[in-house]
Amino acid sequence: MGFARLSLRRIEGMGFHKLCGTGTGEGFTPKPNWGVYTLLATWPDMQTAQDAVEGATFFKRHRAHAAESCTLYMRATSSRGAWDKRNPFETGAGRGTGPIAALTRASIKPRILLKFWRHVPNISAMIGTDPNVKFKIGMGEIPLLHQITFSVWPDEQTMAAFARQGSPHANAIKAVRAGDWFAEELYARFEVVAETGTWEGRAPLSLESKQAA
Numbered sequence: 001m002g003f004a005r006l007s008l009r010r011i012e013g014m015g016f017h018k019l020c021g022t023g024t025g026e027g028f029t030p031k032p033n034w035g036v037y038t039l040l041a042t043w044p045d046m047q048t049a050q051d052a053v054e055g056a057t058f059f060k061r062h063r064a065h066a067a068e069s070c071t072l073y074m075r076a077t078s079s080r081g082a083w084d085k086r087n088p089f090e091t092g093a094g095r096g097t098g099p100i101a102a103l104t105r106a107s108i109k110p111r112i113l114l115k116f117w118r119h120v121p122n123i124s125a126m127i128g129t130d131p132n133v134k135f136k137i138g139m140g141e142i143p144l145l146h147q148i149t150f151s152v153w154p155d156e157q158t159m160a161a162f163a164r165q166g167s168p169h170a171n172a173i174k175a176v177r178a179g180d181w182f183a184e185e186l187y188a189r190f191e192v193v194a195e196t197g198t199w200e201g202r203a204p205l206s207l208e209s210k211q212a213a
Helices: 004-008 046-055 057-065 110-129 156-162 168-179
Strands: 017-023 032-041 070-081 100-108 135-142 146-153 182-197
Touching (some): 046 070, 046 182, 070 100, 100 156, 146 156
Antiparallel strands (some): 017 032, 017 135, 070 182, 100 146, 100 182, 135 146
């Protein structure tokens, strides 16, 4: 997977992209899961994305070596902050036809690493037992320092309920704001419009695989 970054640059139509590792358990842990990797990429349109994922040599080769693969196609509805000094997501109004995905990305200041990771176990346990979350995973560009959380919810209401006042998630956000923990941060929401493949033996969102963009 380390050498895969060289091949990604040659995929026609792919814009901003990040190849990341994942955490064990619910995914939101500092211990890596060496068996699961993720790729986040932007595309000019839905058709270009689907054609590449289905036909590009990179994706075919990695599917051939994988026990399982799953792809979610999404449309960004909001995005604020920066990732590598820019906001990579072009946003538009959602159509309200798909589940809602939330992505947070943070570059953690080295001096507060211990404080940050003390908050993670409670958040991980909470999201792991929430009956409303449809999918969740923790990812990392650089272990411990550059972290990404990704979760999918049935709608805006259930996603907001998870972050309500008094939860471990809300308390962590307060600590972040008070302590200036992040050198860079980005928060984005998406409408999930299609999926292909399986995750742990099933299509996690039960969506049609070919919805129009």
